[in-house]
Amino acid sequence: MxxxxxxxxxxxxxxxxxxxxxxxxxxxxxxxxxxxxxxxxxxxxxxxxxxxxxxxxxxxxxxxxxxxxxxxxxxxxxxxxxxxxxxxxxxxxxxxxxxxxxxxxxxxxxxxxxxxxxxxxxxxxxxxxxxxxxxxxxxxxxxxxxxxxxxxxxxxxxxxxxxxxxxxxxxxxxxxxxxxxxxxxxxxxxxxxVWHYIERETIELPQIYYAHQREVYLRDGMWLAEGPWGGPRDGEALISKTVRYRTVGDGSCTGAVESTAATIADVIAEVAASRLTERGATRADDRMSExxxxxxxxxxxx
Missing domain, CATH: 3.40.50.620 (HUPs)
Incomplete structure (x- = not known):
């Protein structure tokens, strides 16, 4: 309480x-x-x-x-x-x-x-x-x-x-x-x-923020989706995984995370246990330099 x-x-x-x-x-x-x-x-x-x-x-x-x-x-x-x-x-x-x-x-x-x-x-x-x-x-x-x-x-x-x-x-x-x-x-x-407030106010979000099946490929430790931005390259195989997005942006540099968090409560529990920020975990553009x-x-x- x-x-x-x-x-x-x-x-x-x-x-x-x-x-x-x-x-x-x-x-x-x-x-x-x-x-x-x-x-x-x-x-x-x-x-x-x-x-x-x-x-x-x-x-x-x-x-x-x-x-x-x-x-x-x-x-x-x-x-x-x-x-x-x-x-x-x-x-x-x-x-x-x-x-x-x-x-x-x-x-x-x-x-x-x-x-x-x-x-x-x-x-x-x-x-x-x-x-x-x-x-x-x-x-x-x-x-x-x-x-x-x-x-x-x-x-x-x-x-x-x-x-x-x-x-x-x-x-x-x-x-x-x-x-x-x-x-x-x-x-x-x-x-x-943010997630506690979304839960309290019942704010609707794109379903991409919750666990779903998606074809992704691994690059530099991140799961990226196929799209008009290109990829996968030679040697990068598409795999169907249960993933969600912690942040969304340009598809070429925004990675998904493996997750079964299908509800807001699940996402809150997952975020509370994470030791990486959302950008640090899923944004390739932030890794270009320190x-x-x-x-x-x-x-x-x-």
Missing amino acids: AETLAVTDNLDALESEAIHIFREVAGEFDRPVILFSGGKDSTLLLHLAIKAFWPAPVPFALLHVDTGHNFPEVIEFRDKVVAEHGLRLEVAHVQEWIDDGRLQERPDGTRNPLQTVPLLDSITAHKFDAVFGGGRRDEERARAKERIFSLRNAFGQWEPRRQRPELWNLYNGRHRPGEHVRVFPLSNWTELD AAMEDRKREGYF
Whole structure:
């Protein structure tokens, strides 16, 4: 009983903080936008935004940078949620930037790093001055350094030395023309918090997050799915396994984990026992170097 009360109190505090952040942004900025992919963190972010302004509609548009290599189940879920809530979704298709020469395909086939330019171009084109993201500090070391209000310069770059203190839940949204602020209402949540909250609020997610049968192949210690991003290569055999995804993104670098967790309760038990973060366990793009995420953030990545 005491443990249940502690979890409830913690979730109430996290929810209250996130709702406060949404309302602060609505009061401080002119054109905020929510990054929404249909993944669990962005779905949670949208759920909190709806709560923050209910019964009024969410006063922000949604933006998704679509690599073209996303899992079909997640894209279908994204479009379903947008339609159900009558939201406005802007989609920046990486393929369009490739087609007109603004980007080039990478030799390794992954498009995850290619999201930065379409993201920054979209922020500039729509004059967004605050961009909500679902990043959490427990995911990765570079994200642990970032403030809830993270100032980005006129090139969309993150400059750690310009991070501002955030004392007593006071957030500084000041920025010069051309700059914008990334906002992370889930900064203080953990993966386990996210799942406990999803259970409490009965939030629907793409079924890809729960155990299912899928054809996968092993590469660099990760189970990857066959898709338009290429693979398997010579010597990489497709095997049918019971897997689920802890995080979803570009299919070329997002791995599945072997799992029989078919319900939220099963997932919570599995996450509680895990000693690897979701990105550390399943994201090949974070393994490119010790500072892979920080390098990308300095270029303007999420």
